[in-house]
Amino acid sequence: HIHVGGASGGGNIYNRSDTSNYIGFSSTGLAISKNTTFTGSLDVNGTASDIAFVGGSMNFKDSNDYIRITKQSASAQIGLFRSGSGGGGMYIGGSDSGFRIYTEGFSQKFILDQSGNADFAGNVILNSRLTFDYGGDHYLEAGTDSLAYKNSGGGSVITLNASTLAATFKGSLTMPNYIIHDGDTDTQFGFSGANTFIVHTGG
Numbered sequence: 001h002i003h004v005g006g007a008s009g010g011g012n013i014y015n016r017s018d019t020s021n022y023i024g025f026s027s028t029g030l031a032i033s034k035n036t037t038f039t040g041s042l043d044v045n046g047t048a049s050d051i052a053f054v055g056g057s058m059n060f061k062d063s064n065d066y067i068r069i070t071k072q073s074a075s076a077q078i079g080l081f082r083s084g085s086g087g088g089g090m091y092i093g094g095s096d097s098g099f100r101i102y103t104e105g106f107s108q109k110f111i112l113d114q115s116g117n118a119d120f121a122g123n124v125i126l127n128s129r130l131t132f133d134y135g136g137d138h139y140l141e142a143g144t145d146s147l148a149y150k151n152s153g154g155g156s157v158i159t160l161n162a163s164t165l166a167a168t169f170k171g172s173l174t175m176p177n178y179i180i181h182d183g184d185t186d187t188q189f190g191f192s193g194a195n196t197f198i199v200h201t202g203g
Contacts, residue, residue: 011024011025012024012025013025020033020034021033021034055071055072055073056069056070056071056072056076057069057070058070075093075094075095075100076093076094076095077091077092077093077100077102078091078092078093079091079104080092081104088104089104090102090103090104090109091103091104091106097111097113097114098111098112098113098114099111099112100112107121108121109121109122126142128141128142129141129142136151136152137152138150138151138152138157145161145162145163146159146160146161146162146163147159147160147162148160155170156168156170157169157170157171158170175190175191177190177191177192178190178191186200186201186202187200187201187202188200
């Protein structure tokens with residue numbers, strides 16, 4: 001053991017050639033005056049504030065056994081950025097309304113609230129499917145120039161083709177009144193009332 005200081009429990013260990021480089025001891029903890037490099041592992045026991053910084057703390061084992069960073073403000077962000085000419089990155093953070101992602105200029109691009117609702121500021125690009133996990137796992141699936149609404153068994157219910165402009169329905173098509181010829185509004189067919197079907201051309 002090395003004992004430093006007197007009855008008060010305080011004292012420093014100095015570098016002989018540079019007294020500004022020291023390890024300080026006090027009743028409240030340990031202070032190191034310079035940057036510290038560890039050649040081996042650093043074991044942290046996991047407390048409420050393993051690392052303290054201005055306005056917050058970081059602990060390596062919270063109540064859920066995960067790393068947690070806490071900032072004492074309405075919103076807290078962590079910036080992840082690359083250096084150099086090809087640099088870039090974004091801020092990720094949280095607030096009382098949910099999880100957010102910001103640009104470096106703090107323009108909000110994404111928010112996920114506590115209820116699981118997500119809001120994107122731009123386009124959402126998917127590889128192929130968008131599945132609705134409610135009432136049978138039906139989904140939208142994109143193909144070559146097409147978009148299909150499918151049931152859980154993979155059967156197409158509706159198919160829209162962007163190349164041919166065709167729409168294909170696998171079941172009944174319910175409409176309130178008429179189907180009107182595009183660009184020729186007085187040519188139409190449909191239902192003018194109950195039990196009545198008409199075809200109207202001009203006039």
